[in-house]
Amino acid sequence: MTTANARTMKFGGYHRRRSVREDTELTHVGPGTPGGEYLRRFWHPIALSSELGELPLAIRILDEELVLFRDGGGRVGLLHLRCSHRNTSLEYGFIQQHGIRCCYHGWHYDVDGTILETPGEPPRSRIKDKLCHGAYPTREYGGLVFAYMGPPEETPEFPVYDSWVHPEGNRLVPYKIHNPCNWLQSHENGADPIHTCFLHARGNELQFSEQYTALPTLSFFETPIGLLSLGTRRWDDYLWVRASDVILPNAAQFGLAEVASEEKFALCAWVSRWIVPIDNTNAYAIGLRHFNPVIDPHGTGDAEAIGLGKVDFPGQVAAPSHEEGQRNPGDFEAQVAQGPVTVHANETRGVTDEGVIMTRRQIRKGIRAVKRGQPLDWPSRAGGDLLPTYNIELVSRVPRKPGADDDATVRRFGRRVAEIVIESGGLPPGARQETAKSRIDAMIAAEFS
Ligand code: FES
Ligand SMILES: [Fe+2]
Structure with missing residues (x-):
C-alpha cells in the first residue's frame, strides 16, 4: 500500500494514522524553549489592573509561576512565586508599603526583587546583599498590567499603538x-x-x-x-x-x-x-x-x-x-x-x-x-x-x-x-x-x- 493510495482510500480510516508530533518550536513557551525565548523579547499584558486588590495574585505566564501585586505605594510587583528562602508561595505573602513580605519567615522583597530584610537572620547576615529575588518590570496602560519577562539588557520600548x-x-x-x-x-x-x-x-x-x-x-x-x-x-x-x-x-x-x-x-x-x-x-x-x-x-x-x-x-x-x-x-x-x-x-x-x-x-x-x-x-x-x-x-x-x-x-x-x-x-x-x-x-x- 503506497502512502498516496492510503490517503485516498474510501473507508480507509485504518490507514490514516494521525501524527502526535507537535510543532514544539512554535508552540512551546517555557523558559529556555525556542518559542518561549522569542516571546520573552516582547511586552505582554498579563492581568487587569482591577485584579490587583488587597491580596497577592498567583499567576502563571509563559509557564512560569509568578505572584502579582500592587504594594502600598501603588507600585506593581511581578515576582517569582516561590520565596527565595525556602520556596513558600508569595501568594500567601503580606503586601507592604514597599513590596511584599513572605508569610513564613518574613523575608521582605521590593518590586524589583531587592531583598530588603531577612528578619530572622542575625544582623550581620549578608544574604540580602548577595541575592536578588526573581522579578520582572511592569507597565500599566488602559487598565491592563503589562510585563516584560526577557533579558533586562534587551528590554524593548513599551509599544503604544x-x-x-x-x-x-x-x-x-x-x-x-x-x-x-x-x-x-x-x-x-x-x-x-x-x-x-x-x-x-x-x-x-x-x-x-x-x-x-x-x-x-x-x-x-x-x-x-x-x-x-x-x-x-x-x-x-x-x-x-x-x-x-x-x-x-x-x-x-x-x-x-x-x-x-x-x-x-x-x-x-x-x-x-x-x-x-x-x-x-x-x-x-x-x-x-x-x-x-x-x-x-x-x-x-x-x-x-x-x-x-x-x-x-x-x-x-x-x-x-x-x-x-x-x-x-x-x-x-x-x-x-x-x-x-x-x-x-x-x-x-x-x-x-x-x-x-x-x-x-x-x-x-x-x-x-x-x-x-x-x-x-x-x-x-x-x-x-x-x-x-x-x-x-x-x-x-x-x-x-x-x-x-x-x-x-x-x-x-x-x-x-x-x-x-x-x-x-x-x-x-x-x-x-x-x-x-x-x-x-x-x-x-x-x-x-
Ligand atoms: S520561606 Fe519565605 S521567608 Fe522562609
Ligand atoms: Fe472569529
Whole structure:
C-alpha cells in the first residue's frame, strides 16, 4: 500500500494514522524553549489592573509561576512565586508599603526583587546583599498590567499603538478570558478571515451582521509589525474591506461593528487583543476594547459586558452548555476543539490558509533570529512615538460594472486599499487618517467609478 493510495482510500480510516508530533518550536513557551525565548523579547499584558486588590495574585505566564501585586505605594510587583528562602508561595505573602513580605519567615522583597530584610537572620547576615529575588518590570496602560519577562539588557520600548489614542477621545475597556488551548491556535484565528463566513454566519446562528454570509476575497500583506489580513466582500452596491492587523508575536486588531451597507472609513480598531500563553495548553485572550464613534458609529458596544472573563461580542467564552456549544459554536469552541496543542502535521492547508502560513513563518523567523542572537526586525519608535497599526474597516459604494469581472474588481479594490493604508504608516495619527481617506477616495474615483 503506497502512502498516496492510503490517503485516498474510501473507508480507509485504518490507514490514516494521525501524527502526535507537535510543532514544539512554535508552540512551546517555557523558559529556555525556542518559542518561549522569542516571546520573552516582547511586552505582554498579563492581568487587569482591577485584579490587583488587597491580596497577592498567583499567576502563571509563559509557564512560569509568578505572584502579582500592587504594594502600598501603588507600585506593581511581578515576582517569582516561590520565596527565595525556602520556596513558600508569595501568594500567601503580606503586601507592604514597599513590596511584599513572605508569610513564613518574613523575608521582605521590593518590586524589583531587592531583598530588603531577612528578619530572622542575625544582623550581620549578608544574604540580602548577595541575592536578588526573581522579578520582572511592569507597565500599566488602559487598565491592563503589562510585563516584560526577557533579558533586562534587551528590554524593548513599551509599544503604544496609534489605535489606542486615535480617534481623539477613544475609550479603552480591558478584558481577560481564559482559553484552555495552546496560544498559537487562538492567535492564528486573526489571520484566518474566511472563518468569519462559516463559523459566524453560514450554517450557524448569525453571530454578527448578515453581510458576513458573503464569501470574502482574501489577501494578505506584510506590514512592519506583522501582516494585514484582508477579507473583501461585495454586498449589493458596496465593497467592504475588513482588514485586520496580525501583530508580532501574539497580538491582533480587528473590527466588528460594521453593517457593510453604508459607507464607512475607520482606520482604527474595535479591539486590540493579545493571546498570552499561560503554559503550553492554556492562554489568556487579553484585550482592550475601543469605544469611539468612528469604529462604532451606531454605538453597538456594551462596556458593561467587558471585563474579567467576559467581552461584548459572541463566541469568545465557552457556551453555557456543551449542547449549546455544539448547536452554535463560536471562536472559543472552534479553537479549543483543535486540541490542547493542535498538531500541524495533521492539517490539510489550502489557499485560504495563507494568512496562517504567513503568521507561522513570521513567528518562526523571529524564533530563529533570537536563537542565533540576532536582533528582531521590529520598528523602533524612539522617543515614545506611537506605533503605527493598520486595521481598517472600509465600506464604499462601488456598484458592479456591467460586463466587468466583479471578482477581479473586489480583489483589486482590497489590494489597493491595503497598499494605501500600509503606505500611510509613516504619517502621524489624524493627518494619517485624512491623507489615507483622501487617497482612497481619489483611487476609487480614478479606478472604480
Ligand atoms: S520561606 Fe519565605 S521567608 Fe522562609
Ligand atoms: Fe472569529
